[in-house]
Amino acid sequence: VGRLSEQDVTLLRRAIRLAMSGRGHVEPNPMVACVIARDGRVIGEGYHAQFGGPHAEPTALARCEEDPRGATAYVTLEPCCHTNKKTPPCAPRLIEAGIARVVIGCLDSNPAVNGNGVAMLRAAGIVVDPAAPERADVQAEAKQLIAPFLLRHSHHQPYVTMKWTQTSDGCVSLYHSPLRISSPAGRKLVHELRARCDAILVGVHTAWIDNPMLTVRHVPQVRTPRRLVVDTELRLPHESRLIASAGEVPTTFFCATATASTPRAEALRRAGVQVIGVPELFSQEGISLLHVLRELPDVTHLLVEPGPTLAESFFNTGLVDRLWVFRSRTVLAGPHGLAAADIPPDFVETGTLAAGDDELTEYLNPKSPAFFAATPSADFVLARSPVV
Numbered sequence: 001v002g003r004l005s006e007q008d009v010t011l012l013r014r015a016i017r018l019a020m021s022g023r024g025h026v027e028p029n030p031m032v033a034c035v036i037a038r039d040g041r042v043i044g045e046g047y048h049a050q051f052g053g054p055h056a057e058p059t060a061l062a063r064c065e066e067d068p069r070g071a072t073a074y075v076t077l078e079p080c081c082h083t084n085k086k087t088p089p090c091a092p093r094l095i096e097a098g099i100a101r102v103v104i105g106c107l108d109s110n111p112a113v114n115g116n117g118v119a120m121l122r123a124a125g126i127v128v129d130p131a132a133p134e135r136a137d138v139q140a141e142a143k144q145l146i147a148p149f150l151l152r153h154s155h156h157q158p159y160v161t162m163k164w165t166q167t168s169d170g171c172v173s174l175y176h177s178p179l180r181i182s183s184p185a186g187r188k189l190v191h192e193l194r195a196r197c198d199a200i201l202v203g204v205h206t207a208w209i210d211n212p213m214l215t216v217r218h219v220p221q222v223r224t225p226r227r228l229v230v231d232t233e234l235r236l237p238h239e240s241r242l243i244a245s246a247g248e249v250p251t252t253f254f255c256a257t258a259t260a261s262t263p264r265a266e267a268l269r270r271a272g273v274q275v276i277g278v279p280e281l282f283s284q285e286g287i288s289l290l291h292v293l294r295e296l297p298d299v300t301h302l303l304v305e306p307g308p309t310l311a312e313s314f315f316n317t318g319l320v321d322r323l324w325v326f327r328s329r330t331v332l333a334g335p336h337g338l339a340a341a342d343i344p345p346d347f348v349e350t351g352t353l354a355a356g357d358d359e360l361t362e363y364l365n366p367k368s369p370a371f372f373a374a375t376p377s378a379d380f381v382l383a384r385s386p387v388v
Ligand SMILES: NC(=O)c1ccc[n+]([C@@H]2O[C@H](COP(=O)([O-])OP(=O)(O)OC[C@H]3O[C@@H](n4cnc5c(N)ncnc54)[C@H](OP(=O)(O)O)[C@@H]3O)[C@@H](O)[C@H]2O)c1
Pocket: 163, 164, 165, 166, 171, 172, 173, 174, 175, 176, 177, 178, 179, 181, 202, 203, 204, 205, 206, 207, 209, 210, 230, 231, 232, 233, 235, 285, 286, 287, 288, 289, 305, 306, 307, 308, 309, 310, 311, 313, 314, 338
């Protein structure tokens, strides 16, 4: 007989779903939740709701409707045991509360924890059952939940979500002019996604033709994402809204290394824009996207809102982790349409949902180092049903 019952798996998945409620508020920490149950009956649960705020385990313990002594705690991530951080460690809290068994989604790769949380619990006589190896599928779901956090720590680069909206005939705009494609419901989802990301990146053509603000509107503002533009020669006119508003909203331009020390770069800096030079890539268009990502140490989630050119470059470099495509059911571009980039054929679909007149489909890149399971992301689940 295995150590994990179907009931254990159900409660662990409940914790994974609950953890998603912290999306947008806890980064750069991972989303974590804890469900406490006795004989399969939930007696308390909680999630990490705010960066710097209490962890999931003490919240769940505090919310228990009855004494948790002898109960089982289901945690999406190995409980922490280190003291060099904002909040007291969770493993001792579970021990003090008399928890008899802890079921863990995945271990914490943070070297200060990584197995030490499990060891501390076991030393106190608690039965600890990690999902893997017996239920490697559920461990993979627990890792997928925190894929951006794991990527940030293992590869020192942001998790890249690419998003575009296309017409019913597969176009993203007209040649050389924008086209309003998304429905109000689709736009709201985009702004919610923006509000949970740390930065938004566009190519210079989009900055020029669409003249976007790339700010968060019509939804609660969780944070202000930094606006990023890849512009090899810094050609974008200073009248553009991105440059004109750089004094109010943090804005960074990435250009070729040599361009970063030209008078054009200096003029941009005087306008309040941060300018960063990165190597050009002669094998493809523009500057090295990998170098761009490496220049973003504070970004866990990067949202790319590309035209077809930038989309193709990102696909070619293999740096896209997740793709959201909104498909209009009503808008047609006609013969003057600019076709969307081709979605790599190996990308796996995790789901589709209706947003007004649009349909949103999520895809994950199975070759990404941050791919563990073909399950819908927290953002997608929240878009489908925001209330837990
Ligand atoms: N429907 C939608 O969701 C949506 C979203 C965005 C845009 N659009 C539409 O897309 C159109 C613009 O798309 P686009 O394909 O022409 O341009 P784009 O992707 O917005 O920008 C491409 C430009 O970015 C610069 N760049 C720098 N480094 C790059 C790199 N590594 N890879 C690729 N580009 C790099 C290049 O110009 P330099 O060499 O001069 O630096 C390149 O030509 C607009 O009409 C806009 O309305 C639609």
